Amino acid sequence: MAANNMLGAHQISDIPDGMFYIPNFIDHQQEADLLSALPSNRWIQLQHRRLQTHPSSLSKTNILLEAPLPSWLVNPIITRFMTLGLFSDSPHQGPNHVLINEYEPNQGIMPHEDGAAYYPIVATVSLSSTLCLDIYEKKRDEDQPRTDVSPKWRVLQEPRSLLVTCGTAYTDTLHGISEIEVDEDLRPDTVANWTLLGDKNILVDNGGRNVRTTRISLTYRDVIKVSKAGSKILGRPRG
Ligand SMILES: O=C(O)CCC(=O)C(=O)O
Numbered sequence: 001m002a003a004n005n006m007l008g009a010h011q012i013s014d015i016p017d018g019m020f021y022i023p024n025f026i027d028h029q030q031e032a033d034l035l036s037a038l039p040s041n042r043w044i045q046l047q048h049r050r051l052q053t054h055p056s057s058l059s060k061t062n063i064l065l066e067a068p069l070p071s072w073l074v075n076p077i078i079t080r081f082m083t084l085g086l087f088s089d090s091p092h093q094g095p096n097h098v099l100i101n102e103y104e105p106n107q108g109i110m111p112h113e114d115g116a117a118y119y120p121i122v123a124t125v126s127l128s129s130t131l132c133l134d135i136y137e138k139k140r141d142e143d144q145p146r147t148d149v150s151p152k153w154r155v156l157q158e159p160r161s162l163l164v165t166c167g168t169a170y171t172d173t174l175h176g177i178s179e180i181e182v183d184e185d186l187r188p189d190t191v192a193n194w195t196l197l198g199d200k201n202i203l204v205d206n207g208g209r210n211v212r213t214t215r216i217s218l219t220y221r222d223v224i225k226v227s228k229a230g231s232k233i234l235g236r237p238r239g
């Protein structure tokens, strides 16, 4: 796929084909601009984190009501995706949906896979804090995500970085974030994207520990089923 060519140097080689990590994808000013653009009245509080969906949440049948993304989510991020060839193979040739998650220290997300509502590519921009994304191998006969196994890989997501998951990495793995305050034992042999990191020294200097602060992630996706505004089929797709 086009993304592989453009992102080749950023591939996380240990993980099944299709995971790419780019440190410092945005700069400090762009990060600050994004944080101040987040509308405070759009948060939905969940038990273990809070989230926002833009332009809106999907219907029960995974249909997105067509609407433009707000400009602060388009520039500079989606424009950069386009130059990298990201989403060039997806049905709408670009992301049409952004889910924003906020995690306090000690908050996380259970191991899961991103559902069939989306074309199999997700691009995640991290803001504010570093944390580990745990990656689990999906067993062939596995319908339900399991929590009784330890992660096979850990991907460290630094603030301002971009993580792209597509291909086999999207279809054959689960991902989650453990509910801890400190990521520990961060070393070349325990962090799958160690060689790609923007700042390894900070981890080495801290004895392989990362003390989490509040982290926000922007996850860009292409929702497959889109309904034009004014249509009455929302929630009741035909055929
Ligand atoms: O915050 C992240 O990096 C992961 C979020 C996630 O897995 C999701 O929203 O499906």
Ligand SMILES: [Fe+2]
Pocket (backbone or CB within 6 Å): 112, 113, 114, 175
């Ligand atoms: Fe996910």
